[in-house]
Amino acid sequence: MSKVILTNLNIFKMSDINKSQEVEETAENSSKENSIELNENQSVETTSTDEAETPDESTEPDNTITDTPVESSEPVEEHDEVINEIEESNAEDAEDEGNKDRHKIEVKEYDTMSLEALAIELEKLVSKEKVQAIKKHVDNINSEFKTKFQSLIDEKKEDFINDGGNEIDFYYSSPVQKRFKNAYREYRKKVNEHYKSLEQNLKQNLTDKLEIIEELKGLINVEENINTTYKHFKELQERWRNTGPIPRDKYNNAWNSYHHHVERFYDFLNINRELRDLDFKHNLEKKLLIIERAEELAKDDDAMRAFRELQELHKMWKEELGPVAREHRENIWERFKVATKTINDKRQVYYKEIDKIYEKNLEKKQEIISQIEEISTQENKSHGGLQKKIKEVEALREAFFNAGKVPIKVNEATWAKFKDAVRSFNRKKNSFYKDLKKDQYKNLQLKLDLIKVAEDNKDSDDFETITPLMKKIQSDWKKIGHVPRKDSDKIWKRFKSACNAYFDRVHAKRNTASEEQVEAYNKKNEFLKSLKDLELPKDKDKGVETIKEQIKQWQALGRVPNDKRYIDGKFQKTIDSLLNGLKLEKTEAEMIKYENKLDSLHNPEDNRNLDNERNFIRKKIDEVKGQINQLENNLQFFTNVDEDNPLVKEVHTNIKKHRESLELWNAKLQKIKTFY
Structure with a gap:
């Protein structure tokens, strides 16, 4: 609906020339019928039949723009804040026509975006939108990026210090920072180029509009055909509309001065009421259309959209349309103001609802701050416990950034309180790790001492003495706490390398079958065969003694190669069979078997x-x-x-x-x- 109505209004604007021609043709006919045609020597005062007195040159106000606006014909209340706000906004647009596009650009939730998303959004705005329309967007994006990037730097700095780095040596940069800086640099370049060009145009346009006002002023009391004068007047109106933007602080005064002289010209036209009344009627029709559209907007549920379009309607009312007959001026203006007030009231309700949301967001952020403060008061007892708290605080920080906007009046205070809470936690964290660093350097020295023992003995052949020593230092290593992260991998590799070198030699020797072990295997193999023909005494006790004697003989034959140790299992099964034949008590038989098992497990060099x-x-x-x-x-x-x-x-x-x-x-x- 908004686009339809504004399009219709724009059609009126495009048809101004045709309408002017119609008015001029009617004026010519009227002049001929009434025989009221001015000749070059006839003055306006002597031929005017209107009761209204035409101001003479001496009473005409100067059109020079001053700080005090010229009184408008519209009854504008001096303290009407809504009207003043709209006029100020339109004045801003008038200074730079691209500014009106700022209403069309979506305002996103920049505070919830990541650093990369903010950089991408800035690049898109700079490349696709008019630079004069994106200032507020860029300012918000820049503020959010600086806040979040500074927070990231603080984290990286803390990690750097915790890893043993010196604060003065800290430096951090990232690709996303470079990307953002390039986009922001391009924005500043475009801004400078735009306003450098705009400044010259504003001055020239202001000069042109002041000249138009001077020409308007000169139309009164001119001694020429009224139709020629009226045509000149319409040309001046068209030139005014087509003249570009002027400085914002000159806008209202320039327009008031222009409008004052337009009304004086219409007073001058009293000598030809029909010509003037046709123009009044034409302006009234278009202003009524504007009012109707404003009244429709007053019913729109989208208060912000309605208010933005209302600004455009006020701009059209003020800049593109002339006055109406005096008997209609106050009525239509009051009607327009009523619709304006209704739209503004809805906007205020919208702001109140937004304020409620901001208040809820504030409560969330205050709760988050309280949780961070609570975590900061807790004592840090271990590295693992503190790491858990760090993750909790990081999650709370993320929740804070995603909690949404808060009321502007408390925004800075809330942010400051949040930073203080995080800094307090970070100070306690840094203090813990500084103390931990001292212990870690002590642990580092202890482990370096163990490394020296391992490296000094890794090539020793005294396996009987060194093996227990190497096992002990391995056990001691496990009991020593953490060392600085930068040294951890390096010293572990040294220690592991020395221990592995030694035990590889031990295992290599153990796995190499010596001649004695091979001979022991052969003897045990023969001994095992002989047990098949062994007959035990009928007496149980003597049978037990015989079996124990066999076990002793087996053990006396010595160790066999590791890959031949299965023969001990065969011997164990043979002994179990012999014991079962003696019909011993279960416990006694189990213990004899178990002693044999332990003999097979026992290894002086390895108790595993x-x-x-x-x-x-x-x-x-x-x-x-x-x-x-x-x-x-x-x-x-x-x-x-x-x-x-x-x-x-x-x-x-x-x-x-x-x-x-x-x-x-x-x-x-x-x-x-x-x-x-």
Whole structure:
């Protein structure tokens, strides 16, 4: 609807020339019919039949533009803030015609954009929009970019200092910063070029409009044909409309002076009422169209869009249309003002709603600030705990930036409070890491000492002495805390390299089958074959002694190569078979088997197999104890139940079995301790 009405109004503007021709033709006919035609020697005063007195030259006000505006024919209230606001905005547009395009450019939520998005938006505005129309957009984007980039620099600086860097050596730049600077530099260049050119045009246009006012002033009392004078008047009006922008501070006074002299010319036309009344009628029709459109806009739900179009209507009313008959002036102006007030009232309601949203955003941001302050008061006990807080604060910072705008009156104070909260957290964080750095440098020296031990002994052949030493320094390394990040990887590689060099040599020797190990394997293989024909004494005790003797002989044959150790498993199975034939008590048989197993696991150079076995035994002991406790607890549920009850008897049986099992596991644990 807005575009349709404004288009119709623009059609009127485009038809001004045709309308003027119509008025002039009517004027000619009227002049001929009434025989009122001025000759060159006849003055206006002597032929005027209008009761209104035509001002003489001595009472005519000077058209020089001063700080005091010339009184307009429209009854404008002196303190009407809405009208003043609209006129000020139109004056701004009048200074630079490109300014009116600022209303058409979408105002985005710049405070929620990332650095890269802000840079892209600035590039788009500078490349696609008129430079004079994007000032407020660019200012907002520039402010947001500076704020967020400074925040990023603060973070990078803290990381740099925490990594051991010196504050005076810190420097940071990024591609997005360079991209933004290039776009902003291009904007400033275009602004300078535009206003340098505009300044000259404004001065020339002002001069041209003052000349038009002077010519208007000279039309009164001119001794020439009225039709010629009227045609000259219409030409001056067209020149005024086509003259470009003038300085903003001269706009209202220039227009008031121009309009004053236009009205004086119409008073001069009193000698030909029909000619003047046709023009008045023409202006009235167009002003009524403007009023109707304003009244339609007053019903529009989009208050801001309506107000922007209202500004255009006021501009057309003031700049492009002449006066109307005096009996209509006050009425139509009052009607226009009523519609203007309605639109403005809706705009004020819109602002109040926006203010409510801004207030809610303020509450969110204040809550975020309080949370950051709360985190800042908490004591930092560990690196991991502090890292968690850093992530929390970073999330809160992001939430702060995305919370939306707050009322302008508290914007700076809110931002300052937010920065203070973040800085307070950062100071405590930096203090923690400075203290941590001292400990880390102590740890660094301790680890360097261990590296020296490892590197000094990595080539030693005294495996029996050095192996326990190397294991000890590996254990000590794990107990030492963190070192500075920049040294961590480097010293770990040195330590690992020295330890690996030593243990590679140990493993290489262990994996190399010596002649003795090969001979031991061959002997064990023959011994294992001989056991197949072994007959045990019928006496159980003597049979046990015989088996233990076989085990001793087996162990005396020595170690076999690692890839031949499967033969120990075969021997274990043979012994198990012999023990089963003796019909021994379960516990006794298990312990004889277990001693043999431990003999196979034992390695003076490496206790890992025994360690694993001991851990397994302890785990089994804990499991059995847990099962016994559970069964005993279950018995408590059998109240007033006979002991001969099958369920009760089953629980007691299971408890007995588990206790026997526990006794066996404890015996195995005691046996394994003798190997250390």
